[in-house]
Amino acid sequence: MRDPFVLAVPSGGFVLFGTTDENLWGGPATGFDCWTSDDLVTWDGPFPAFRPPAGFWADTQFWAPEVVAHGGRYVMLATFASTDPAAGPRGVQVLVSDQPTGPFLPWSEGPVTPRDVPCLDGTLFVDDDGVPWLVYSRGAEGAPGGPPGITDGEMYALRLADDLAAPAGSPVLLFRASAAAWSKPLWFPEGVEPPEQLNLGKDPLFTDGPCLLRTEGGALHMLWSSFGEEGYAIGVATSPDGEVTGPWHQRDEPLWARNGGHGMVFTDPAGGRHLVFHWPNDTPHERVVMVDVEVSDDGVRLLGDPTGA
Template identity: 70%
Template sequence: MRDPFIIETEPGTFVLFGTTDENVWGGPATGFDCYTSTDLERWQGPVAAFRPPAGFWSDTQYWAPEVFRLDGRFYLFATFASSETRVRGVAVLVSEQATGPYLPWSDGPVTPQEFPCLDGTLFIDDAAEPWLVFSRGAEGGPAGAAGIADGEMYAQRMSADLRESLGSPELLFRASAAAWSRPLTFPEGVEPPAQLRLAKDPLFTDGPFLLRSPAGRLQMLWSSFGEQGYAMGVATSESGTVLGPWSQEPEPLWPVNGGHGMILTPSAGGSRLVFHSPNDSPAERVTLVPVAFSADDLRLADCG
């Protein structure tokens, strides 16, 4: 499983989602599965959370499902792509139950269709307005458009019912803003996908997740490549709002061959960093590591 996301549906009951298709990069998509647990160690499943209905616009690259409960319903944000139209973006599904079945809610992607988007996460601001935060990677866009060398992170206002986006997306930062970010590399003898050869030495952004520190600072966990492979860093909004400006921690929170994480704080306490590690398919597994706030900064718990 890649891109894990855990929601606590009631005290002591957890549901785990993630990227679960056998060929996640380009094969025909099956859907999303989920697992349930009461102790975060033993998991039951899989449960078929989403299977595309007839006529669904996307047939490949089902990535990074994240589930949020609002007004008694569960909304799943995930990346989807179409091999026919070459569009890839974030769309919204809905269910009455955390484990599904989920049905399409948005009319296709809620992200811009002029460039490929991925890894959308929901953020509700202090005015109770919903925002989608998502990445633009380094790969090329529809119809073979040239890729970008410096991945980007965006925020997009959403309608109150989460069915559509409002206005234009706002650029938050680029991967190069983090001193620890390095160009995407592949192991010796591994040929990068064609879309990633369009950008020279690309930096990239993915896997955003927003949270408030105990003192109320708005922070974002996000992933890129670092000195030791896939890694996760932390950015802080200087204004306390989703539009920033965002400053970057000089060193990654998790530096070694693992990423696309989120912070789970169970009702019983004890925050955990949830991510996949290693980053090599099909060896990646869900990993939970204790984290804590020290001087209002997010740190691995054993680092003080």
């Protein structure tokens, strides 16, 4: 599993989502599954959370499902792409369900992200005024059959309509990958080539997997992923005033540096906060790991090493 996401259900228990298609980079997509647990140790599943309905616009690269309770329903934000260039580039679509495990059905008319550039990894943030924002990445990947991707990945915030079905403004650039001193160009081990379906440019810097955390003092932290000296990594950026539009200040060192990433933090009923991410970043060996974290105005601190490495 890549891109794990854990939902703590208000009525009790947890639901785990993630990217699990066998041919995740460019093969035919199946959908999203989920697993359930009462204790974060023993998991039941998989259960089908989403299967594309007839006529669905996308058929590949089903990535990074996130599910949150919002407006009396459960909302899934997920990345989709099509092998048909006429369908437009990869984007983030909104789906809904009455149950945390689905089945989820399309809610927005295709992606809510801009339809002229490839986008991915959307997360929902509701500000103090109740305004919903989609924070998402324009990573280094190019659209299938189009020009190569950009060389400096970007992170954006996009205001959504109250019902989440459409954008309600223009994207706001938050930062580029090069803003973080630890972010390095994508590299692969000797003898390993990047998947052709990603359509990468030369020596790209990535932005992936945003997750926003509000602190008691009102600051806003963002976990996000790029590549560092030791492979895929998780960094932290901070908006001291708590505004989703920033300005965002990057931490000098990644929170997690060793070939794992796309992390998110959830809170259990006792108030404990846990970071989950996939490690290692080597297909098909990715697994879900979890570690306790401490979140304060000063930043995010790991309280252990989930890999034992």
